Amino acid sequence: xxxxxxxxxxxxxxxxxxxxxxxxxxxxxxxxxxxxxxxxxxxxxxxxxxxxxxxxxxxxxxxxxxxxxxxxxxxxxxxxxxxxxxxxxxxxxxxxxxxxxxxxxxxxxxxxxxxxxxxxxxxxxxxxxxxxxxxxxxxxxxxxxxxxxxxxxxxxxxxxxxxx
Numbered sequence: 001x002x003x004x005x006x007x008x009x010x011x012x013x014x015x016x017x018x019x020x021x022x023x024x025x026x027x028x029x030x031x032x033x034x035x036x037x038x039x040x041x042x043x044x045x046x047x048x049x050x051x052x053x054x055x056x057x058x059x060x061x062x063x064x065x066x067x068x069x070x071x072x073x074x075x076x077x078x079x080x081x082x083x084x085x086x087x088x089x090x091x092x093x094x095x096x097x098x099x100x101x102x103x104x105x106x107x108x109x110x111x112x113x114x115x116x117x118x119x120x121x122x123x124x125x126x127x128x129x130x131x132x133x134x135x136x137x138x139x140x141x142x143x144x145x146x147x148x149x150x151x152x153x154x155x156x157x158x159x160x161x162x163x164x
Contacts, residue, residue: 090114090121094159096152100127113156119143121160123153 046054092115100109108128115121123145125136138147143161145153 087117090116092116092119092121092160092162094156094161096155096159098152101129109152111150111152111156113140113153113160115140115143115160119161123149123156125150125153 094113095110097107097110099107110126112124120141122140123138127134138145138149138153140157149157
């Protein structure tokens, strides 16, 4: 009767259905094995360690995570404060040693330039002679001085600005 309506031999239909049932049974066995493995892992997971319940362990770990989040926020605030403070610290240095007077040897005189992030700071020029040591300070604002700089002071400024 099916053969008349569909135009297919019933033997093929029976073979097709038998194949389908066989595939379904194989899949059922695979799913049963996987479910058994999953139940076994679930039981091990739920037992906990050293008679501790899973809930206690999770609560403890969540408290640790909260503490780490707070510590991280505190560290970020501290780092921001450090970076703000560093902008005013001297970060760029230039040093030129020289012999201020020909009668003195050993290059005992020097020009020291100290600049912050905004290229502002000062130059200390110490000139050593037989009579004593003379020290001068010149202010630097945005990489420039209002007072004319000596050759050694210019070199120290260029070093601090990264020009040498």
